Amino acid sequence: MVSTLTTSLADVAASGATLRAFLHGLPGVDRVGADQRAAMLGTRSIKTTAKAKAIDLAISMVDLTTLEGADTAGKVRAMCTKAVRPGGDAPKVAAVCVYPDLVAVAAETLRGSGVKVASVATAFPSGRSSLEVKVSDTALAVAAGADEIDMVIDRGAFLSGDYLKVFEEIVAVKAACGAAHLKVILETGELATYDNVRRASWLAMLAGADFIKTSTGKVSPAATPPVTLIMLEAVRDFRDATGRQVGVKPAGGIRTTKDAIKNLVLVNETAGDDWLTPDWFRLGASSLLNDLLMQRQKLATGRYAGPDYFTLD
């Protein structure tokens, strides 16, 4: 869809002007149309076998998250235990997501389980610090055993039009990630327009993001369906243009099975099958898992169990 991408990626970011010209040359997003499309996909009726499959798929895509100032090693250990064995014969989740200082605890608890350790680095959630601090924050998390780094972009720089600064920060953090995957958080609630969401998505992908992620979960609105839709269109178009696949992670505000399934429908009908795996799509959530487990049991038994039948952490 983006025919402007004929020059090499390096040329696009050769200067602030070329980067700006490229990002502003992307097709616009019509807010009314995008909202309508997302709303329509939200009416898909997913029942019976499709629902059972969707619930297990959603569980396997969850980045089980705790990002509180009050987090302790004990709390993280408990969450990691649940990540591996959420309950019954439900599949394990994709990853746990913690602050950098708790990565070592999570890595130790999860060793050999296949569940990844993700960490929010780069002066999460505001991103308001120097590049040196962000890079060392990242290096700390990676050294402690993080498989994935969730970085926030500098929204101030983005909104003031300094795309090159944002680009260079992502490049630097990606370098600090080493073998770890980089998820770039756009904090779409602060970007305000859908055009900005599309531009920020491309900016992150051009700079080397392995995943683009909607939100920190600390700003409202967070992962709305239209924003996820636009990001899915961006990764689809980016792969068409460059051959490189980038994952998508909506995060923040996804609490119910219904929300999760709506997200899977968005993936299914926008980016398609190739993204319907935990390798390419994640759901960042803290309270979603129990609702998925509850609906899973309801589907299997025909009855709802009370909340005490599902573990707290």
Place this chain on the structure above:
Amino acid sequence: MMAIFEYAPAPESRDVVDIKPAYGLFINGEFVDGSGPTFKTINPATEEKLAEIATATSDDVDRAVQAARKAFGVWSALPGAERAKYLFRIARIIQERARELAVLESLDNGKPIRESRDVDLPLVAAHFFYYAGWADKLEYAGFGSRPLGVAGQVIPWNFPLLMLAWKIAPALACGNTVVLKPAETTPLTALLFADICRQADLPPGVVNIVTGAGDTGAAVVAHPDVNKVAFTGSTEVGRIIARTVAGTDKKLTLELGGKAANIVFEDAALDQAVEGIVNGIFFNQGHVCCAGSRLLVQESIQDELLDALKRRLGTLRLGDPLDKNTDVGAINSADQLAKIRELSEIGESEGALRWSPACELPDKGFWFPPTIFTGVAQSHTIARDEIFGPVLSVLTFRTPAEAVEKANNTPYGLSAGIWTEKGSRILWMADKLRAGVVWANTFNKFDPASPFGGYKESGYGREGGLLGLEAYLDV
């Protein structure tokens, strides 16, 4: 290896609607037998017979017109606020019985339940609410407040209930009484509406429904005691009606065919334009008189737009209209399917390139896959004639002036669409396009407050909105 995410069938239950084996005519508040031979209405998705329907002969039509004439005295004498009460009541009953009406509409018409449930029925209720609001405010509309008398109304099969609402709501609000003939392939929701009129205690004779084919419609139109004729349907039949009515003092509104241009500029929001193109031509299987059947795309983005459109068509879900996940339902009748096939074959034989996504069609029923023709020129038959099916002709242009020229170069003029991020161009284009409705960055959006109607062979008169009152008042 992760399995593909397939949606299990999610059929809406048809138990919510009770279809009788046979239906009569609705005259003077009663269901009565028709004098003509009965005919059957079928489910176009399965070819299953739904019910036997009565045929109204000219004698039956006369009885219906006499009933309407008698009721006119009572109905037109009511204060506007009283008529409004009935219309509000009807609107609310429609909302309460929306599910039943939507299921019946999908069964009889073949349209997806998603559309009958989420588009048709909310609009039907909205039209009754809207005109209920006008009933006691006619003095302020600027057309006086004298009703015309008996309205003879003939409606098509593509939006059976919505077209009924467009016709009946303003007529009653203005104090007229009606004799309405629904299309012979889709009479069931009109007959259920008759039941709603009874439930609302509407005085007998205010609404009469006569069923049958073209002869019945002709009898309604030609009846000497009908004061106003309203028709929605083909241009061909519209011409016959215009000839019949010519020289009489009947008022006439015609809402006929279309061959709308959907114009996409290179600076358009492409993903939304693709949605708009899909909605413009594949909504209701393309059985839409204002369908965006001619895509005019700026040459510079032709390839990327077509790639995106084809990819999008690959995700359309065709099948059981009662499945909540169906996007494209059945063609309404075998006749219509034959017409779509014939025109598509002409398109190919004249050299346009035909494309459809890989798509399995059900064994029974009337089905046609979403189809795109590329390399179409203005001179091709498929760019001139209304196909009234899920068939899109793609043409290109280079400049805004050329887009306007091509868009207007059609015998029709019902609607047009413009896709561009440039507001000034939208206004410039809208001013120059000879079409009754011009949508900007959207398509097929309806609202009871917006008048709708055509230029040239798309007919005359306006329905909906304030202007919609004019057609039912002695101005």
